[in-house]
Amino acid sequence: MVTYLDNNATTRTDPEVLAAMLPYLSELYGNPSSMHSFGGQAGAAIEAAREQVASLLGAEPTEIIFNSCGSEGNNTAIHAALAAQPEKRHIVTTAVEHPAILAVCKHLEKRGYTVTYLSVDGRGELDLLELEAAMTGGTALVTTMYANNETGVIFPVEQVGEIAKAYGATCHVDAVQAVGKVPINLATSTIDLLTLSGHKLHAPKGIGALYVRKGFRFRPFLLGGHQERGRRAGTHNVPGIVALGKAAELAQAHLAHVKREAELRDLLEYGILATIPDTVVNGGGAPRLPNTTNIGFKYIEGEAILFMLNREGICASSGSACTSGSLDPSHVLTAMGLPYTILHGSIRFSLSRYTTEAEIRQVLTVMPDIVERLRAMSPFNNDQAEWLQERDLAVAT
Amino acid sequence: MWDYSEKVLELFYNPINQGTIDDPAEPDVAVVFGEVGSIACGDALRLHLKIQPSTDSILDARFQTFGCTSAIASSSALTEIIKGRTLDEALHITNQDIADFLGGLPEAKMHCSVMGQEALEAAIYKYRGIEVEHHDDDEGTLVCACYGITEKKIRRAIAENDLTTVEQVTNYVKAGGGCGSCLANIEDLIVDAQESAETVRAAAELAVAREQRSQEAAAPTPLTNLQKITLIQQVIDKEVRPILIADGGDVSLHDVEGDRVLVKLQGACGSCASSTETLKYAIEAKLKDLVLPSLVVEAI
Numbered sequence: 001m002v003t004y005l006d007n008n009a010t011t012r013t014d015p016e017v018l019a020a021m022l023p024y025l026s027e028l029y030g031n032p033s034s035m036h037s038f039g040g041q042a043g044a045a046i047e048a049a050r051e052q053v054a055s056l057l058g059a060e061p062t063e064i065i066f067n068s069c070g071s072e073g074n075n076t077a078i079h080a081a082l083a084a085q086p087e088k089r090h091i092v093t094t095a096v097e098h099p100a101i102l103a104v105c106k107h108l109e110k111r112g113y114t115v116t117y118l119s120v121d122g123r124g125e126l127d128l129l130e131l132e133a134a135m136t137g138g139t140a141l142v143t144t145m146y147a148n149n150e151t152g153v154i155f156p157v158e159q160v161g162e163i164a165k166a167y168g169a170t171c172h173v174d175a176v177q178a179v180g181k182v183p184i185n186l187a188t189s190t191i192d193l194l195t196l197s198g199h200k201l202h203a204p205k206g207i208g209a210l211y212v213r214k215g216f217r218f219r220p221f222l223l224g225g226h227q228e229r230g231r232r233a234g235t236h237n238v239p240g241i242v243a244l245g246k247a248a249e250l251a252q253a254h255l256a257h258v259k260r261e262a263e264l265r266d267l268l269e270y271g272i273l274a275t276i277p278d279t280v281v282n283g284g285g286a287p288r289l290p291n292t293t294n295i296g297f298k299y300i301e302g303e304a305i306l307f308m309l310n311r312e313g314i315c316a317s318s319g320s321a322c323t324s325g326s327l328d329p330s331h332v333l334t335a336m337g338l339p340y341t342i343l344h345g346s347i348r349f350s351l352s353r354y355t356t357e358a359e360i361r362q363v364l365t366v367m368p369d370i371v372e373r374l375r376a377m378s379p380f381n382n383d384q385a386e387w388l389q390e391r392d393l394a395v396a397t
Numbered sequence: 398m399w400d401y402s403e404k405v406l407e408l409f410y411n412p413i414n415q416g417t418i419d420d421p422a423e424p425d426v427a428v429v430f431g432e433v434g435s436i437a438c439g440d441a442l443r444l445h446l447k448i449q450p451s452t453d454s455i456l457d458a459r460f461q462t463f464g465c466t467s468a469i470a471s472s473s474a475l476t477e478i479i480k481g482r483t484l485d486e487a488l489h490i491t492n493q494d495i496a497d498f499l500g501g502l503p504e505a506k507m508h509c510s511v512m513g514q515e516a517l518e519a520a521i522y523k524y525r526g527i528e529v530e531h532h533d534d535d536e537g538t539l540v541c542a543c544y545g546i547t548e549k550k551i552r553r554a555i556a557e558n559d560l561t562t563v564e565q566v567t568n569y570v571k572a573g574g575g576c577g578s579c580l581a582n583i584e585d586l587i588v589d590a591q592e593s594a595e596t597v598r599a600a601a602e603l604a605v606a607r608e609q610r611s612q613e614a615a616a617p618t619p620l621t622n623l624q625k626i627t628l629i630q631q632v633i634d635k636e637v638r639p640i641l642i643a644d645g646g647d648v649s650l651h652d653v654e655g656d657r658v659l660v661k662l663q664g665a666c667g668s669c670a671s672s673t674e675t676l677k678y679a680i681e682a683k684l685k686d687l688v689l690p691s692l693v694v695e696a697i
Binding site for chain 1: 398399406409410412415416432435436437439440441442443460461462463464465466468469544567571574575
């Protein structure tokens with residue numbers, strides 16, 4: 001048995017979701033694009049799933065395009081927005097986006113686009129005045145995440161959308177972490193395009209969706225067949241789509257109980273802060289997802305904490321450099337201007353509707369000892385030491 | 398999830414020799430520590446040594462490490478390796494020895510073993526009163542500004558670990574892992590190391606061949622003219638020209654008459670007042686060293 005507190009990485013496929021998709025992996029294998037009624041059965045299942053996803057988002061079924069994952073949704077959205085207004089060459093995004101946004105923006109910079117990366121403050125929040133100042137008549141797209149995957153900090157996407165609209169720019173929101181955790185109603189929204197991913201809300205990996213507001217001049221990213229009304233070629237992933245539909249339905253029902261996740265998250269957070277000195281909640285002062293906490297354990301390194309937790313059967317994640325195999329710590333925590341004492345020693349716990357109080361208590365039981373053991377090994381133990389002064393200055397400027 | 402060896406996990410979960418060493422203020426015992434890394438870099442190691450001055454050997458070693466699983470395991474391994482060794486022996490320990498002790502490290506974690514080797518060196522240099530700032534690794538051109546890595550440190554890692562790709566260099570010493578603007582420079586250092594290794598190898602092979610012949614004939618057999626000219630050309634191309642070109646000059650081999658090597662100085666060297674010194678020290682010394690001691694270089 002594992003204590004799985006890494007639900008922002010991926011989630012367990014809900015048993016009901018699995019049951020819903022299984023027939024489409026076995027006897028109902030027809031292709032919805034076929035002209036026979038055997039394929040038509042699959043087609044009907046897809047349309048039912050489209051309604052379920054639309055309902056979760058407060059959208060119309062025709063506004064949903066099924067695709068393969070969040071990265072595809074983000075790539076598609078950016079290219080669609082630029083194709084809709086080809087004369088505009090400016091993009092606004094934030095410094096803390098997922099690589100599926102940042103890598104595309106970096107690529108576009110080489111292709112003649114200008115990109116503004118909005119900063120975040122120490123709590124991980126955007127400054128809307130900075131956004132307003134960045135906007136020009138040549139801005140084609142504003143793309144921001146709904147909620148940050150590492151800290152859970154929620155951005156004011158509706159206000160971002162209003163500003164985008166005022167300048168004639170498309171507003172895209174990467175809502176991969178937010179869908180199913182916060183209520184979303186796109187019917188009364190300023191958002192034009194919105195990305196979601198199945199495996200973050202208890203559907204399997206390999207299925208996602210892109211919301212495209214009715215009337216938006218959409219240009220497809222993937223060309224080929226006429227699937228999804230010509231907006232996304234490729235044979236339908238029928239089992240995945242059915243699974244996403246069911247997962248959306250369950251998520252919608254669960255939204256009424258999401259407060260319980262927040263309570264367990266708070267129990268974990270307060271418990272750690274109360275029993276372990278020199279700990280901080282990164283992004284703690286900002287509005288956050290109910291399931292996410294990112295805690296900095298000063299003077300020790302994140303990967304070492306994860307391996308200690310792993311031995312206890314506890315799954316979490318860290319933005320430390322050593323975890324990713326890169327040499328730089330999390331770009332999100334770095335953008336927040338956090339000191340090095342916290343940057344390398346931060347752990348993200350992300351809960352789900354399956355998380356139990358017993359699991360949280362288990363973490364609270366083992367955590368103090370883990371931190372104490374690693375701190376006993378560390379040559380660092382306070383913020384006043386000489387080795388920090390220079391670096392603090394570097395961060396401050 | 399990193400694919401760590403059992404030894405790495407064992408030394409991480411149950412580290413040996415963690416902590417510090419108090420100075421017992423006893424005769425013939427010295428306590429010293431050396432440190433590398435910083436909290437900014439994401440890993441740091443403070444290595445404490447208890448040394449017996451009369452035997453110049455390490456009585457005990459302890460570590461304090463801020464870092465990941467493999468950094469902690471590498472530190473613990475290092476302390477096990479060096480206990481009981483003399484300081485001179487300890488200075489010959491390479492990062493590869495630490496990695497071997499651990500049953501290997503993932504490539505991207507090799508810098509943890511390098512950190513161990515560096516802390517050991519720092520502690521010993523400190524004990525011997527050699528200012529760390531004046532130590533080789535801290536001098537020289539800065540190649541990677543993001544991580545403050547010098548050319549000498551990179552050259553050393555390349556040579557000691559037979560590194561052949563830029564990615565390996567990043568894994569071993571972190572250079573190039575930040576903004577990436579020095580990647581081309583690192584590649585140049587690798588090519589350079591490979592070329593000079595070839596020259597040294599060619600010269601060594603020739604020396605061995607000569608040695609064999611001299612043993613057979615009990616008298617040195619001179620190189621054939623062709624061997625000599627080929628070797629001179631090689632040394633000039635790989636050892637001499639890069640240095641001169643860097644200074645805005647150049648040289649080409651004109652002819653070889655017996656032991657007289659006739660060269661043509663070009664560019665800045667041709668008009669340089671110190672061209673005689675260039676001839677004597679840069680070119681002739683190299684050729685005497687690597688080809689034949691009897692060679693004399695003359696400009697035409």
